[in-house]
Amino acid sequence: MKPGDNKTGFDAMMRRGLSSDSTQAVQGCPDAEFLAAYYERSLAPSEIEQFDAHLATCASCRAQIAALVRSESPAETPLDAPASWLWNWRWLAPAVTAIAIVLIWVGIRAHYKAIKEPVNVAMSQTAAPLEPMPQAPQPQLAPPSRTVTGDGLSKPAATPTFKKKFSGASPSGLAKQNGEAPTSAAGEPPSLTGEGGGVSSAGGVPGGAAPAPPPPDDSALTATLAQSAPADATSTTRNATKLEAPQSSGAGAVTARHQLALSAKIPASNAPTRAKSAEADQLQVREESSNPILIPSPDAMKSWRIAVSGAIEFSSDSGVTWEMQRPEIVGAMTSGFAPSARICWIVGRGGAVLRTVNGIDWIKVIAPTTEDLTAVIASSAKHAQVTAAGGTVFVTKDGGKSWKQQNNP
Amino acid sequence: MPTSLQLAPELRPKLEEVFRRAEIPECWGCSIEDFTRAVERSVGARFRDSQTSAREISAYLETLHLQDLALSYCCAAGKSGAWEHFVARFRPELYRAARAIAGDSVGRDLADSLYAELYGLESREGRRRSLFDYFHGRSKLSTWLRAILAQRHVDEIRRTRRTESLDDPESEAGDPPQAEPAAAGDDADPQRSRYLVLVQTVLAAALAGLAARDRLRLAYYYVDDLTLAQIGRLLGEHEATVSRKLERVRRELRKNVDGELRNKKRLSEAQVQLCYEYAQQEWPFDLTRALSSKGSIPK
Numbered sequence: 256m257k258p259g260d261n262k263t264g265f266d267a268m269m270r271r272g273l274s275s276d277s278t279q280a281v282q283g284c285p286d287a288e289f290l291a292a293y294y295e296r297s298l299a300p301s302e303i304e305q306f307d308a309h310l311a312t313c314a315s316c317r318a319q320i321a322a323l324v325r326s327e328s329p330a331e332t333p334l335d336a337p338a339s340w341l342w343n344w345r346w347l348a349p350a351v352t353a354i355a356i357v358l359i360w361v362g363i364r365a366h367y368k369a370i371k372e373p374v375n376v377a378m379s380q381t382a383a384p385l386e387p388m389p390q391a392p393q394p395q396l397a398p399p400s401r402t403v404t405g406d407g408l409s410k411p412a413a414t415p416t417f418k419k420k421f422s423g424a425s426p427s428g429l430a431k432q433n434g435e436a437p438t439s440a441a442g443e444p445p446s447l448t449g450e451g452g453g454v455s456s457a458g459g460v461p462g463g464a465a466p467a468p469p470p471p472d473d474s475a476l477t478a479t480l481a482q483s484a485p486a487d488a489t490s491t492t493r494n495a496t497k498l499e500a501p502q503s504s505g506a507g508a509v510t511a512r513h514q515l516a517l518s519a520k521i522p523a524s525n526a527p528t529r530a531k532s533a534e535a536d537q538l539q540v541r542e543e544s545s546n547p548i549l550i551p552s553p554d555a556m557k558s559w560r561i562a563v564s565g566a567i568e569f570s571s572d573s574g575v576t577w578e579m580q581r582p583e584i585v586g587a588m589t590s591g592f593a594p595s596a597r598i599c600w601i602v603g604r605g606g607a608v609l610r611t612v613n614g615i616d617w618i619k620v621i622a623p624t625t626e627d628l629t630a631v632i633a634s635s636a637k638h639a640q641v642t643a644a645g646g647t648v649f650v651t652k653d654g655g656k657s658w659k660q661q662n663n664p
Numbered sequence: 665m666p667t668s669l670q671l672a673p674e675l676r677p678k679l680e681e682v683f684r685r686a687e688i689p690e691c692w693g694c695s696i697e698d699f700t701r702a703v704e705r706s707v708g709a710r711f712r713d714s715q716t717s718a719r720e721i722s723a724y725l726e727t728l729h730l731q732d733l734a735l736s737y738c739c740a741a742g743k744s745g746a747w748e749h750f751v752a753r754f755r756p757e758l759y760r761a762a763r764a765i766a767g768d769s770v771g772r773d774l775a776d777s778l779y780a781e782l783y784g785l786e787s788r789e790g791r792r793r794s795l796f797d798y799f800h801g802r803s804k805l806s807t808w809l810r811a812i813l814a815q816r817h818v819d820e821i822r823r824t825r826r827t828e829s830l831d832d833p834e835s836e837a838g839d840p841p842q843a844e845p846a847a848a849g850d851d852a853d854p855q856r857s858r859y860l861v862l863v864q865t866v867l868a869a870a871l872a873g874l875a876a877r878d879r880l881r882l883a884y885y886y887v888d889d890l891t892l893a894q895i896g897r898l899l900g901e902h903e904a905t906v907s908r909k910l911e912r913v914r915r916e917l918r919k920n921v922d923g924e925l926r927n928k929k930r931l932s933e934a935q936v937q938l939c940y941e942y943a944q945q946e947w948p949f950d951l952t953r954a955l956s957s958k959g960s961i962p963k
Contacts, residue, residue, distance in 0.1 A: 265918055265921075265940060266886065266914075269867065269871070269882065269886055269914070269917065270886040270887055286798070287798075287808055287811040287812040287814075287815050288798070288799060288800055288802050288803055288808050288811070289802070290811040290814070290815070291802070291803035291804070291807040291808040291810070291811040292802045292803040292807075294803070294807055294811065294898070295803050295804065295807055296900060297727065297802070297803060307876055307877055307880055307899075308876040310880050310883075311874075311876040311877070311879040311880040311883065312876075312879075314883075314887070315818060315822065317880075317883055317884070317887070317888055318814075318818045318821075318888060319811070319814040319815050319818045320814075320888075320898065321884070321888035321889075321890055322765045322813075322814035322817055322818060323807075323810055323811055323814045324890060324894045324897070324898065325764055325765065326761040326762075326764040326765045326810045326813065326814065327764075327810075328757070328760065328761075553759060553772070555756075634776070634780065
């Protein structure tokens with residue numbers, strides 16, 4: 256800094272003067288909601304004027320507003336600042352370029368997936384002209400117990416009490432539902448960016464995107480099923496194989512791929528009747544058998560899922576590929592929760608509780624009950640709570656060594 | 665616990681109308697009774713006066729983010745459908761905002777602790793008390809969450825600074841090297857301390873004389889390091905306007921300080937330049953220390 260460069264020196268002095276005495280005014284600071292409303296400029300003009308005066312002399316509130324501004328997402332434009340056309344047009348070209356890049360990426364990814372599952376694609380192309388299939392189902396990320404059995408779902412899934420030290424808690428098994436939000440959010444799609452829910456539903460649940468299955472009571476279909484299943488099994492990819500349910504589970508085990516193969520071989524004249532009469536069965540079959548349970552972690556790239564077969568699988572690339580971690584079937588698992596990218600809890604029927612603390616190895620935790628467990632939430636490897644089918648809530652603070660029953664408030 | 669203000673029967677049709685308009689998803693399990701209680705809590709927090717007219721309350725209802733209000737109420741009440749929506753819709757944004765405010769590592773802890781409080785803490789009566797109880801729908805839920813994160817972060821910084829200040833043996837000794845204007849070297853101008861005190865005193869007085877909005881604009885820019893566009897959005901001005909006003913206020917401030925030093929403090933042009941030069945070299949210096957050492961503000 257050159258001596259005599261008074262402009263810089265004056266600015267530095269001004270900064271000092273503005274920050275030093277403004278720390279004095281800390282009385283009457285508003286609550287977070289008032290700050291938020293001020294930030295959105297939704298306060299009354301008189302309130303804004305009054306708070307502007309407060310902000311001018313309160314460094315604390317100003318720092319909070321500044322932090323609020325810095326936390327806004329790049330796409331967010333919450334405030335009604337005037338903007339000139341010239342200023343906006345400067346961003347048009349880069350914005351269009353970015354959109355084009357995203358579209359190309361999506362296209363490439365779709366192409367990649369098509370290559371990866373050739374049987375599915377081929378079948379769907381064949382099926383399209385033959386049968387007015389029901390609309391492609393939304394990716395079903397919910398555990399079967401939530402939608403099929405209904406146990407513990409009509410009441411608050413988890414209403415535990417937590418001490419202050421309990422951090423990172425979330426309601427029972429809720430994070431896994433991220434991809435499902437658009438259907439229940441009045442048109443508001445959930446943000447899949449950032450931590451907690453950053454798993455793309457398309458990539459995370461390949462089986463869930465398959466068309467609805469045909470009715471199992473159709474004799475023609477049953478006959479075709481017997482013929483098509485072996486051929487299908489030989490041509491599926493590694494990923495697709497992981498999704499297959501055990502053959503012994505009857506109609507509920509009919510995979511989406513099998514059903515698709517069946518629909519491709521059905522005479523066109525039978526299709527409309529079949530589609531109408533079997534709608535309820537299709538829904539039930541889909542929900543019971545063809546939906547893995549997705550368990551996102553706060554790291555958008557990493558997530559677990561409970562495959563239809565009961566195996567636990569892990570993905571470190573936002574659900575594009577899945578690696579089997581615990582292949583043996585440990586019973587019907589119903590819910591899971593991952594408080595971090597390495598810690599995950601999973602519960603299931605018969606009081607089954609599993610946990611990993613390194614993201615790889617799974618251990619069976621001593622369960623608090625032999626009842627079916629429908630939900631779990633956890634904040635760490637030690638703190639977790641599970642909800643039984645009857646609504647009873649159990650809490651552990653030592654990684655499952657001991658459990659304490661809690662009453663719902 | 666936030667207080668509620670029971671709505672008059674004449675407001676019932678209005679309440680039903682806004683309930684319909686809010687288009688609350690059924691899966692949240694929010695009945696009209698739940699919605700009424702949420703609104704009454706919000707009205708109670710806003711007015712705290714049972715004599716508030718129905719017209720005023722009716723106008724207030726029009727300003728609320730009703731769907732967010734219903735969601736927060738249902739979450740606080742432990743309704744699973746509402747929680748599922750909250751987790752899917754807001755949790756990723758919560759963590760992203762926390763990282764943007766406090767950085768990756770601290771931000772995670774910040775969001776974790778807030779998330780736990782949103783879920784609820786046990787109160788003495790055994791009833792779960794959620795941070796959602798303090799959301800009244802005056803802003804978007806997402807903005808409110810970020811405002812809480814911002815508050816917590818700033819509070820933590822201030823608390824840490826206070827702790828460090830108390831723990832710092834050097835500050836206890838009371839002689840930070842840059843805080844002593846007189847200790848600038850053997851060849852120091854004997855007037856150096858006087859000039860430093862003068863310039864900062866005059867500057868403080870000039871800043872205090874600014875209009876609140878002018879001062880706020882300066883503080884956002886020079887202290888909080890916001891960009892012109894960010895300041896413009898906060899103050900409802902175009903960034904070009906912010907830039908123009910900043911420059912004008914800065915110029916006037918400089919003129920006032922210069923004038924005060926020359927006319928009131930009787931300093932020559934060379935002495936004024938010397939004031940700024942010393943201020944640069946000594947920056948930052950502690951005005952309080954300088955004042956106490958000299959006993960009074962120099963004339």
